[in-house]
Amino acid sequence: MANKRYSGRDQIDAGYCLYGAQSILPLISQLESEVDGVKIADDIEYVHRCRVASRRIRAALPIYRDCIPQKEFRKWKVEIRDVTKSLGEARDADVQADFLEGFIGEHNFRGSDYRTLFTPEIKPVEDYSSVSVSSPVSNEISGVPDNSGLNKGPSEIQGMTFGGKIKRLFRKISPAKEKLPSVEEDTEPERNFSGRDPVNFNFESAGYSYLPGLECLKTRICQKREAIQPHVIESMEKFEESGVLDEMKDYFHEITVQGKMYGHDVHSPYSYEQAFLNISLRLEDLFWHEKYLFDPDRTEEHHMMRIYAKKLRYTMEAYGDLYPDGLKPQIKAIKKLQDFLGDIHDCDVWSDFLPEFKAEEKKRSVEYFGNDSFFKVLIPGIDYLCDDRIGRRKELHSGLVEYWTELEGAKFWDEIRSEISMPLQNVFSNVAASGDAKELKIALIGDIHANLPALEAALADIKERGANIVINAGDIVGYGAFPDEVITLLRDNYVINISGNYDLSVLKAGSTSGVGKRKRNELKKHNKIYNTISPSNRKFLRTLPKTLDLVFGGKRIYISHGDKKSPVKAFTENSTKAELLDAYKFTKADIIVTGHSHKPFAVETDGRWFINTGSVGMPKDGDPRASYALLTLNPFSLYHIRVPYDYRRSVDAIYEDRLSESYARIYREGKPVDIIRHSGGDES
Template sequence: MELNQDTATQKLACENIKKQLKTLTKRLEGAKFAREIEDVHKVRVASRRLRAILRLFGDVYGQDKADSWQKQLKKLLKGMSEARDLDAEIMFIEGVLSEIDYNSRRQIPGIRRALLRKQQARQKMQPKVAKAIKRFEEKNILIDMHLETERILFPIRNRETAKISEPLLERLRERIEPHKNDVLKKLSLLKDIQNSEGHHKLRIAVKKTRYCLEAADKAFEGSLSNTISKVKKFQTLLGDMHDRDVWKAGLENLINDEKERTIEYFGSAKPFPRLLAGMQTLKDKIESQRLQLYQQASEYAAVEVNEHFWNNIDEPFKNSAAESTPET
């Protein structure tokens, strides 16, 4: 279906793009040189949001151009995903280590070894991150997006217009509906505690719905914020569950690798239990947190973000914009 463009649509598209460009411009350099742990995370989030905005408003910029930008943003994300996962895991292990008391000191060697291996892996990953960012910068994507945004805004910036219009509402309805339906279809996957793959798929569907709502929120002057907060909390719970699934699998591989290293170095596995105690503590902590997060997500889905919530999540986009101030 071909969607109409009007000033309200163009302004909302440009405002959203400008906001994410500001974050990327601020954080890219830091991510390239690993200055702050949050830089990589902020770049990834801004890139994802830009891709979501371009899916929603790509025709405002020209679909071919928007598709090309999305492609480059996807490459940037791919080059940074593993680094961010390691950053999060390192912070988790550091947190566990900081909580160890004197009576549990026998666990320290294994936890420190796990931390060392993750830090080594993260250090090894940084050149890949820097390379992905450098390639992205060489394409001048941010400059092109900024110039194109200013070109679109120039003739309409001072034009008095309603923030919400029928063409904009129609666009928002069409874009959010498949995401909403996808969440409704996948909610039942949460009933099975063992279905980690299903939980991950549900998280992705929830995330796409959230990004669509966030892109619309400025036009609604923040009235969607309560809904967005609920969706964000649900997504966070599901995301934290997925992190634990990934960490558990990685830790099991690490235990096997460290046992093999011990045998190779000492000619026997006898020294390995010294490391195993701490690594088992990490595994137990991961499993415990995963269970707690699952229980929280299930309860939240039943009470706050149930089927009724998702069925009505697009209600603000169904209201008539007839009373809005017409374009002049």
């Protein structure tokens, strides 16, 4: 390619890597300090803290991946993920058992004279290989044996003991032949339940009718947890043997030492740019599910929203030290939102699990006793818990909707966007960090389409006019001969970018088999562009969000490329007032910006501004000069500016790379490609 000045930027910002190292090292120490406690398992909080530390590391590694060698990144990511995964089932069992104990106590189901019906008899053993499993036909074991294999664990669970008459009856029964009397039958009383007959005693009046099912459920969960522990220990020992924690500590410690030695500043423009982009991406993920939040039946979407709320919180925590207050108020509010969604998910888990548990217990009872009479004793407690969780979910969902509405009413989301947007004002110029929007000028560019000379001229003009920040509405590559150089120039100038349809098409370009000739030609063209972009710049292109939502000087600004798949379509002279107001209803923004049409446009409707940037690299309105919009806040002003540039460099590069003659004519004439083709242009 001709006259190229830039190569793909492969060196990451040293200050950003220093910040990443300082963020990850404490998380490594937290994880390391919990491993021994996880193996001992004498406190459920060890598993919880260890899992949280692993999750935070997993959230941090991808946002600093450019600072880590690719091989190490892949290895560390897999090893840390395995830690999280290995602890997941154990943590779930811990939480469920702890919840059940609290649930029983909270409802005061146990009276002072109640003898527990279900209690695992646990005998610790030194050697797991010596653990024996009780025979289901043994008359020496009282209670319902566990035929599911869940009692194989670090302690030998001999079965479940039962008090009073029920225990005596079980010992008399031949498992496959005799019938267990129901609790309603008139049988001979036996006064060994603190002086009360357990068969004829009024369980329901004392709340005791719920206990057998709840205690059976807790016992099964405890058995499961015991069975999981050897696997937890094995995974922790395997993780320690891998040496990953030592590798990570050594690597990030070296970055820290070098960073301090050379005086690298963690508060670099790149650090703030990455913080803004990554937090914005997490916000975008969360808000994609907002439309499902108000429907109580969208359980799967609520679960996904919980996951994205957690990712948003972890990402904000990772970047918190860049901001004066550490984003602590915002993180606290997100944590409350996450707790609502988490509690709702827990209710969903119980309501899905309990019917399956009932089916399994019924089968186990029939196999052991030859009938389901004992199982009927368990039903009230299980059904009570299921109904309670369903009702609780409704309460929680109402609380969630109320809290979300409260956040919106307080403009909480705008507050986050403003907080992460404000430092970007210092990225492009030397404006004071006071956040005063009176001097804030924002340049809105778009549709560069790999035209390096046009972008160079536009950025030079933008700087000369004193713009504080530059926002690019997408379509960075395509058509022109300088895709890699354009990406590098945008990165070097810390331009805030979103992706456009052409950028996404280039990234998705793959096999050309199984498609028509025209499609194959298009894919070949996109593959050619893809192969000219450096790995670092490809990675950068993949990280770009599809939309952005910012707040500057109290004004909310929403950016979308405007193609057919964008949530907001491109604004043009043909846009109707109804279409513009629909865009406002979707975004709730004061200023909405699109590109895609390659034609500058701006209109004010009902106090809201709708702007099309025009095209830097390929204008289609008959004026071949580069086009961009310059926006000033307080007082408001908006201008579309045209910048001449040396289009001959762009044309020469088109010919050198044997690209389409039509593209060269677009540079010269500023007309759409379809008009140029109609007038004799060549699309080879």
